[in-house]
Amino acid sequence: MLVNANAVEVGRAVQFRFDGPLHLGVQVDVHDGAAGTAHEVVVVAPELFRQFEVGVAGANVEAADRAGLLEHGEGPIDRTLGHLRRARQDFRNGQRSACVGQHVDHETVVGREPPALRLEAQQNLIVKVVSIGQRHARERTVAPGQDGAERPRSRRRCHNGGVRSGEPDDGAGGRHDGVADRVDEPAKRAGGNLKWGIDPPGVLPAWIAEHDLGPPPVVRHALRRLADLPDVGYSRRAEELGQAFSDWAAQRHGWRPDPALVVPTADVLQGIWAVVAAFSAPGDGVISTPPVYPYFHDVAPELDRRSLECPLRHDADGWRLDLEDLAALLAREPAARVLLLCSPHNPTGHLYSREDLQAIAELTHRHDVLLVSDEIHFDLVYPDGTHCPTLALPEAAGHTVALYSAGKAFAISGLRAAVAVFGNEDLHDRFNEAMPPHLLGGVGRAGVEAAITAWRHGAGWLDDLVALFDRHRQMVLDVLAAELPDVGCHLPASTFLAWLDLSACELGPHPAARLVETARVRTSEGREFGTGGAGHVRLNFGTSTVVLAEILDRLVGALRR
CATH class of the missing domain: 3.40.640.10 (Type I PLP-dependent aspartate aminotransferase-like (Major domain))
Structure with a gap:
C-alpha cells in the first residue's frame, strides 16, 4: 500500500512498502483499496539511505535526485537503467551493490546470464509514479479476508514487468485491456516467431521491425471467436x-x-x-x-x-x-x-x-x-x-x-x-x-x-503502446548519452526503431554481426539499408521495459570494453 497516498502525483517520488519480491526497474500496478485507485509506478531503488524518509513522498523527483537520495542515479530519475547496470556489474564482479544492498557470489553468475535483480519482501522502495487512474471493477483481484468478506488485493506483475494504464474507451463504447509490458520469451521462441526464433535463447532480438507486446486482447478475442465459428469458409468481410x-x-x-x-x-x-x-x-x-x-x-x-x-x-x-x-x-x-x-x-x-x-x-x-x-x-x-x-x-x-x-x-x-x-x-x-x-x-x-x-x-490500447514506446525511445537516448557518448543517434519521431551510428566503435564492416558475438544482441545490419548505412545498426526498442533494459545493458557492456 502506498504511504501518504494523498501526495501521489504523476512524476513525483513516493515511498512504498511491498509484500513480495519485486524486480528493479520494472513497472507495476499498485491498487489502493481505500482510495479505489490504481497507481502505475516504476521501481527505482530500495530505501537504503538513512536520509530518505516518508516525508519525501511529496518531493519532486528531480529534487530528490539532486539531494542525493538516489546517489547512484545519473540525470533524471526516470532513467533507472543506471542503477540496474551498475548493480548487475557488481553482481558479475562478486561485489556488494550499493544500489540494491544484496550480495550474490560471483560463481553463481559465471557462465550464464545474470539473474534479474529481486528485492525481497517487506522492503521499502522509492518509486516514481507513471500514471494514476481508476481500475475498472472487473479488473480487480480479491482475496478472502479473515472475516470471510472479500477485500481488494494489490495486483502486481513482476515477471518482466507490467504496465496497465487507466482504461480509456476502446472506440466501441467499452473498455480496453491495457498494454502488458512483459514478454514471455519461452512462448515467443516455442511459437515459431521469426524475431525470437533464429538465435539460441542466450541472444536477445532487437532486429526485425515487429514489436513484442501485441496483438491487443480485443484482437485476440476476435480471432478466438473466428476459430470457434462452425466454419471458416468464404466470407464477404473483406468488403468492410x-x-x-x-x-x-x-x-x-x-x-x-x-x-x-x-x-x-x-x-x-x-x-x-x-x-x-x-x-x-x-x-x-x-x-x-x-x-x-x-x-x-x-x-x-x-x-x-x-x-x-x-x-x-x-x-x-x-x-x-x-x-x-x-x-x-x-x-x-x-x-x-x-x-x-x-x-x-x-x-x-x-x-x-x-x-x-x-x-x-x-x-x-x-x-x-x-x-x-x-x-x-x-x-x-x-x-x-x-x-x-x-x-x-x-x-x-x-x-x-x-x-x-x-x-x-x-x-x-x-x-x-x-x-x-x-x-x-x-x-x-x-x-x-x-x-x-x-x-x-x-x-x-x-x-x-x-x-x-x-x-x-484498438485506439485506447494503441495510445498506451505509443506512450510506453515514447518512454523507451527516451530511455535509449538517455543511456547512450550517459554510457556511450560516442554512439550517434537522433531521437526518432516515429516507429519503435533507433538508428545507431557505431562508426566510432571500430566494429568492422559488419557491426550487427559483431554485436551478436560480443553483446549477445541481434540488431539489423546498417549496410542492408543501402547508401548511408555503413557503420550503423538498427535497434528495435519495441519490447518490454525489462527486456530493453537488458538489451541496453549488454550493449553498454560490449561497447565499453
Whole structure:
C-alpha cells in the first residue's frame, strides 16, 4: 500500500512498502483499496539511505535526485537503467551493490546470464509514479479476508514487468485491456516467431521491425471467436476493410479516404510490387531514398526496372530528403517513373513535414513520376511529431498510391492483410486493368478480422503502446548519452526503431554481426539499408521495459570494453 497516498502525483517520488519480491526497474500496478485507485509506478531503488524518509513522498523527483537520495542515479530519475547496470556489474564482479544492498557470489553468475535483480519482501522502495487512474471493477483481484468478506488485493506483475494504464474507451463504447509490458520469451521462441526464433535463447532480438507486446486482447478475442465459428469458409468481410480503414484514418489522422479507392492486399510489400509493375515498364527508373527499408532495394531489379537513388542527407538535426537533390535527379533521369517514399521513415524515424511532402508531390507531378508512399508506421508517432498522410494533400491525389497496414502498430503482420489507397478513380481503374484482382489473390479471413477489429476497437490500447514506446525511445537516448557518448543517434519521431551510428566503435564492416558475438544482441545490419548505412545498426526498442533494459545493458557492456 502506498504511504501518504494523498501526495501521489504523476512524476513525483513516493515511498512504498511491498509484500513480495519485486524486480528493479520494472513497472507495476499498485491498487489502493481505500482510495479505489490504481497507481502505475516504476521501481527505482530500495530505501537504503538513512536520509530518505516518508516525508519525501511529496518531493519532486528531480529534487530528490539532486539531494542525493538516489546517489547512484545519473540525470533524471526516470532513467533507472543506471542503477540496474551498475548493480548487475557488481553482481558479475562478486561485489556488494550499493544500489540494491544484496550480495550474490560471483560463481553463481559465471557462465550464464545474470539473474534479474529481486528485492525481497517487506522492503521499502522509492518509486516514481507513471500514471494514476481508476481500475475498472472487473479488473480487480480479491482475496478472502479473515472475516470471510472479500477485500481488494494489490495486483502486481513482476515477471518482466507490467504496465496497465487507466482504461480509456476502446472506440466501441467499452473498455480496453491495457498494454502488458512483459514478454514471455519461452512462448515467443516455442511459437515459431521469426524475431525470437533464429538465435539460441542466450541472444536477445532487437532486429526485425515487429514489436513484442501485441496483438491487443480485443484482437485476440476476435480471432478466438473466428476459430470457434462452425466454419471458416468464404466470407464477404473483406468488403468492410476499406470502410474500417477510412474510419480509422479519419479518427486518428483527420483524413478520410474514399473506401471505394481502397484495394486489399496481402501485405504492404505486395502492394508496392504490384503498383510499380502496373505503372511502369521494364527499363524505367525506380527511385529510393537510402538508407531505407531494405526491401525497397529489391523492387527495381526483381521487376526489371532500373534502380535510382536520392540518398538522404544527415546533419546535426537528423536525416532528411534534400529537395534540391531530388529535383536534380528527376531532371537528369527523364526515364524515372516511380518514387518510393517511406513515410514515416524506416530506419531513422524521420517524419516528413507537410511542406516537404507538398514539394515532393509537386516535383514528382511535374516530371510525371508516380509517388508510392509506404506509410505502414503511420500509427506509431510520438507526441512531439505529426504524421501527414501523403494523400491528404491535394497536390498528391492525381499521382499517388499509399500503402497501409495494421501490422506494425498491432503486431499482426503474420496474418496478412493490408490496403493500397489510390488518389483518384483513374489510378484505381488503371491498376485494376493491369493487375486483375485474382492475379493478386485475396486477403486471408483471419487477417481481415484482425485488422478491422484493431481499427475499430484498438485506439485506447494503441495510445498506451505509443506512450510506453515514447518512454523507451527516451530511455535509449538517455543511456547512450550517459554510457556511450560516442554512439550517434537522433531521437526518432516515429516507429519503435533507433538508428545507431557505431562508426566510432571500430566494429568492422559488419557491426550487427559483431554485436551478436560480443553483446549477445541481434540488431539489423546498417549496410542492408543501402547508401548511408555503413557503420550503423538498427535497434528495435519495441519490447518490454525489462527486456530493453537488458538489451541496453549488454550493449553498454560490449561497447565499453
